[in-house]
Amino acid sequence: MNAPDTQTxxxxxxxxxxxxxxxxxxxxxxxxxxxxxPGYQVPFASREMPMPYGWGTGGVQVTAAIIxxxxxxKVIDQGADDTTNAVSIRAFFAKTAGVATTTSTPDASxxxxxxxxxxxxxxxxxxxxxxxxxxxxxRFLEPRETETRKMxxxxxYGLMHVKLYEDxxxxxxxxxxxxxPVKVEGRYVMDPSPTPKFDNPKMHQSEALQLFGAGREKxxxxxxxxxxxxxLDFEDHPFEIQHFDQPCALCGGEQVYLDEVVLDDHGxxxxxxxxxxxxxxxxxxxxxxxxxxxxxxxxKEAMA
Amino acid sequence: xxxxxxxxxxxxxxxxxxxxxxRRGDAQVPGLTLEQIAGQLSLxxxxxxxEGSLYDPELAALAxxxxxxxxxxxxxxxxxxxxxxPRFGHSEPIDTGEMIVERRISAIYKDLPGxxxxxxxxxxxxxxxxxxxxxxxxxxxxxTGVDTGEKVTRVSDILGDEGLIEDDPVTDSKRPVADITxxxxxxxxxxxxxxxxxxxxDEGFLLALAYxxxxxxxxxHPFAGEIRIGEVDVEVMIPELGFAVVIGRVKLxxxxxxxxxxxSAKTPPQFTRGYGLVFGQAERKAMAMSLCDRALRAAELGExxxxxxxxxxxxxxxxxxxxxxxxxxxxxxxxxxxxxAELDLVRRMRAEHFASAxxxxxxxxxxxxxxx
Amino acid sequence: MSHSxxxxxxxxxxxxxxxxxxxxxxxxxxxxxKRIGCADVSFELxxxxxxxxxxxxxxxxxxLLNCISSRLTPTCGTVHYRMRDGAxxxxxxxxxxxxxxxxxxxxxxxxxxxxxxxxxxxxxxxxVGERLMAVGNRHYGNIRGAAIEWLARVEIDEDRVDDQxxxxxxxxxxxxxIARNLVxxxxxxxxxxxxxxxxxxxxxxLLDLLRGLVSDLxxxxxxxxxxxxxxxxxxxxxxxxxxxxxxxxxxxxRVLDDPRAPYTQLxxxxxxxx
Numbered sequence: 001m002n003a004p005d006t007q008t009x010x011x012x013x014x015x016x017x018x019x020x021x022x023x024x025x026x027x028x029x030x031x032x033x034x035x036x037x038p039g040y041q042v043p044f045a046s047r048e049m050p051m052p053y054g055w056g057t058g059g060v061q062v063t064a065a066i067i068x069x070x071x072x073x074k075v076i077d078q079g080a081d082d083t084t085n086a087v088s089i090r091a092f093f094a095k096t097a098g099v100a101t102t103t104s105t106p107d108a109s110x111x112x113x114x115x116x117x118x119x120x121x122x123x124x125x126x127x128x129x130x131x132x133x134x135x136x137x138x139r140f141l142e143p144r145e146t147e148t149r150k151m152x153x154x155x156x157y158g159l160m161h162v163k164l165y166e167d168x169x170x171x172x173x174x175x176x177x178x179x180x181p182v183k184v185e186g187r188y189v190m191d192p193s194p195t196p197k198f199d200n201p202k203m204h205q206s207e208a209l210q211l212f213g214a215g216r217e218k219x220x221x222x223x224x225x226x227x228x229x230x231x232l233d234f235e236d237h238p239f240e241i242q243h244f245d246q247p248c249a250l251c252g253g254e255q256v257y258l259d260e261v262v263l264d265d266h267g268x269x270x271x272x273x274x275x276x277x278x279x280x281x282x283x284x285x286x287x288x289x290x291x292x293x294x295x296x297x298x299x300k301e302a303m304a
Numbered sequence: 305x306x307x308x309x310x311x312x313x314x315x316x317x318x319x320x321x322x323x324x325x326x327r328r329g330d331a332q333v334p335g336l337t338l339e340q341i342a343g344q345l346s347l348x349x350x351x352x353x354x355e356g357s358l359y360d361p362e363l364a365a366l367a368x369x370x371x372x373x374x375x376x377x378x379x380x381x382x383x384x385x386x387x388x389x390p391r392f393g394h395s396e397p398i399d400t401g402e403m404i405v406e407r408r409i410s411a412i413y414k415d416l417p418g419x420x421x422x423x424x425x426x427x428x429x430x431x432x433x434x435x436x437x438x439x440x441x442x443x444x445x446x447x448t449g450v451d452t453g454e455k456v457t458r459v460s461d462i463l464g465d466e467g468l469i470e471d472d473p474v475t476d477s478k479r480p481v482a483d484i485t486x487x488x489x490x491x492x493x494x495x496x497x498x499x500x501x502x503x504x505x506d507e508g509f510l511l512a513l514a515y516x517x518x519x520x521x522x523x524x525h526p527f528a529g530e531i532r533i534g535e536v537d538v539e540v541m542i543p544e545l546g547f548a549v550v551i552g553r554v555k556l557x558x559x560x561x562x563x564x565x566x567x568s569a570k571t572p573p574q575f576t577r578g579y580g581l582v583f584g585q586a587e588r589k590a591m592a593m594s595l596c597d598r599a600l601r602a603a604e605l606g607e608x609x610x611x612x613x614x615x616x617x618x619x620x621x622x623x624x625x626x627x628x629x630x631x632x633x634x635x636x637x638x639x640x641x642x643x644x645a646e647l648d649l650v651r652r653m654r655a656e657h658f659a660s661a662x663x664x665x666x667x668x669x670x671x672x673x674x675x676x
Numbered sequence: 677m678s679h680s681x682x683x684x685x686x687x688x689x690x691x692x693x694x695x696x697x698x699x700x701x702x703x704x705x706x707x708x709x710k711r712i713g714c715a716d717v718s719f720e721l722x723x724x725x726x727x728x729x730x731x732x733x734x735x736x737x738x739x740l741l742n743c744i745s746s747r748l749t750p751t752c753g754t755v756h757y758r759m760r761d762g763a764x765x766x767x768x769x770x771x772x773x774x775x776x777x778x779x780x781x782x783x784x785x786x787x788x789x790x791x792x793x794x795x796x797x798x799x800x801x802x803x804v805g806e807r808l809m810a811v812g813n814r815h816y817g818n819i820r821g822a823a824i825e826w827l828a829r830v831e832i833d834e835d836r837v838d839d840q841x842x843x844x845x846x847x848x849x850x851x852x853x854i855a856r857n858l859v860x861x862x863x864x865x866x867x868x869x870x871x872x873x874x875x876x877x878x879x880x881x882l883l884d885l886l887r888g889l890v891s892d893l894x895x896x897x898x899x900x901x902x903x904x905x906x907x908x909x910x911x912x913x914x915x916x917x918x919x920x921x922x923x924x925x926x927x928x929x930r931v932l933d934d935p936r937a938p939y940t941q942l943x944x945x946x947x948x949x950x
Contacts, residue, residue: 053630158810
């Protein structure tokens with residue numbers, strides 16, 4: 001990489017996947033530490049990236065550090081390949097790494113995601129990279145970093161249960177619906193990123209490697225394959241996932257996370273799969289939901 | 305019938321084309337050149353270099369043009385570019401005492417060796433909008449003087465000779481200098497990391513905090529000991545040669561604040577320091593930085609920590625405008641999956657609330673009926 | 677110390693020595709540069725015994741309390757504690773994890789200002805239940821039940837269990853702080869001016885409550901106070917401090933009825949008679 005000749009139109013030519021090799025090595029070291037200590041937040045020297053902090057720089061740095069020429073990349077946001085930020089990040093890697101990209105979950109070797117875990121179970125050899133805004137599960141209970149680090153080191157998690165107790169006392173139930181804290185391999189309490197609690201069970205004993213990157217907060221953590229991930233709860237108030245009363249209106253899928261779409265000004269609503277690839281493949285297999293239209297070219301606004 | 309349509313990719317492409325068109329504006333109007341921006345909006349360029357942590361006026365001008373004048377966006381562009389640059393090493397510490405001074409003032413002495421040199425300042429201009437600047441009439445050349453060669457003595461040295469000001473709080477000189485771009489932030493922060501963080505911190509945020517100290521939120525009785533602006537040589541030690549070589553010059557603004565004196569039974573009273581150093585001509589920033597530096601030394605100087613400007617974790621975690629704008633603006637990203645989860649919960653809880661209210665009403669009705 | 681001489685007497689008579697001391701402080705000193713916080717303090721504390729540390733402001737009593745309760749590292753001297761399993765541990769040789777665990781289970785610390793010892797933004801029930809959750813209790817119903825029980829013992833009504841301490845009066849907050857400390861049935865509780873800042877009638881009620889709890893639970897207590905009446909009411913033994921040093925020690929009744937050191941005499945005679 002040379003400093004640019006600003007008289008020309010080209011900015012410097014970029015290294016494969018944008019980051020220089022030293023930086024990738026530094027990030028990989030952090031990832032290895034994370035894998036060795038499942039659920040522990042490893043500090044790393046996050047770099048400025050060409051997208052803003054808070055828009056996935058942590059996930060992008062993790063992906064950039066591990067991606068190779070033969071990888072196949074899928075990027076989703078809110079479960080969909082087509083949301084604006086997913087499009088933007090996929091384009092970034094297509095441009096700076098030239099890797100093959102896909103929308104198919106089983107065909108991807110690396111899946112970078114924001115706020116959802118794909119419905120299709122992942123298999124060995126796949127890596128799921130999560131974008132994390134606030135990595136510290138105790139942050140809103142204890143704002144001081146010096147104190148939370150101690151709490152993790154000494155396994156002092158009483159405060160976390162105080163929060164859950166408070167929820168039940170106030171609301172009759174645990175009121176956390178996303179970013180629901182989990183205990184990893186019986187030791188570290190971890191924030192799974194703002195995935196809905198519906199997705200928590202998918203992290204447990206997954207065949208895939210799960211990596212978490214928080215760029216702005218400068219932390220990386222990891223769950224190696226076949227690791228116990230248990231959502232925190234009380235014996236008499238066990239962890240429960242969300243239930244949807246109806247199947248997907250497009251593909252009829254059940255036991256999947258659904259998005260609510262507002263259809264008109266009269267309260268018309270429909271619920272469709274959040275995981276767009278899952279929905280498409282079901283429809284391709286012939287499943288049909290109650291509201292599936294026949295015209296593929298109709299001019300309705302998509303999720304983007 | 306609802307049909308899911310893919311539009312994200314096309315929408316983004318179109319948005320970017322529209323942006324490019326808006327950026328260019330009216331094609332009949334000549335486009336801005338980088339020389340114009342660097343030459344005639346140099347204070348904007350200086351700010352972008354300072355907060356972008358990259359000294360290159362031409363690139364900063366390009367960033368400002370690309371950002372349509374949004375300076376924080378321009379800072380972001382420069383920082384992202386900085387990430388890609390190879391690191392050769394670091395320079396020797398800059399000697400601002402050897403600065404080729406363009407402006408140097410001191411509020412604490414009426415006159416001093418090197419004099420009070422006003423330089424190109426807005427100070428004492430009357431803030432009256434000047435319609436003549438709408439045009440481009442030729443200007444009278446400024447007066448030139450003769451360089452007397454008089455040394456522009458540092459004010460801190462003058463005070464230091466009498467022992468009136470504390471020594472520069474240099475920590476262990478064997479400890480390697482921190483680099484906030486290479487290691488994650490850790491609290492408590494040492495002064496070198498703190499000054500680095502402040503140097504690239506948002507001017508507005510630091511200005512407000514500095515202002516708050518003057519209004520009583522941890523007042524430090526500041527005096528502007530010295531502000532100097534000018535060019536300084538940058539030297540790099542070349543191991544193969546065994547000596548340092550000047551690789552160029554940068555323009556810097558340096559501010560030394562002289563603050564509330566401190567003494568104890570053991571040590572006689574001395575003034576304390578606050579320090580600010582930024583790229584280019586950025587006096588407001590350098591002064592704000594020095595006031596914040598002084599406030600953040602509270603623990604070191606044994607002062608009570610009572611005000612936001614003294615709260616290290618608060619100030620240093622939130623002064624980077626690239627980080628803050630990223631996170632604030634990230635709220636624009638889709639959050640509908642999590643919102644769906646909250647909707648579900650709230651609807652459920654409301655249903656329960658109304659159900660139990662209705663049940664209570666029924667029970668009172670039944671009781672009333674029974675009573676009648 | 678009267679206890680050691682008692683022990684000797686018992687030993688001489690061939691009677692087996694009673695239980696070992698719970699807390700042994702030897703030569704405890706804490707200095708700040710040239711200033712003395714406390715100097716060369718030694719004493720023993722026995723299970724179920726209440727010791728008052730009495731002195732005026734600046735006497736070093738709070739420094740001493742913080743040093744023996746692991747909140748402030750002494751300059752020299754040792755603090756030994758007999759753990760539940762009978763083993764004697766030196767407090768400042770323990771790891772931080774072990775000390776923090778001790779503070780949450782076998783020890784309690786009641787702050788003068790209840791705000792310092794409570795979480796003001798969570799409910800009373802959560803405040804009391806926190807220690808239980810910290811040591812692994814995972815049954816909401818049981819935790820809440822235990823919290824309600826303890827609130828009752830400190831005379832806080834059950835229907836306040838979900839209220840935040842922000843809505844409590846000063847006396848109630850202090851009682852809540854006590855419940856929060858006692859829920860894990862500690863054997864040793866440190867108290868820093870527990871009745872400071874409270875109205876006189878509230879103080880009296882609180883002291884009564886403390887006396888009852890101490891005797892019911894067999895607690896050992898070290899209580900710091902400038903108020904001799906509190907010492908008289910609560911403690912079995914007391915030590916009097918001035919300028920960082922112990923100037924008199926003994927059974928509370930003896931010290932207050934028959935003060936020997938001039939300073940103690942001054943303190944006792946200065947009590948306003950109403």
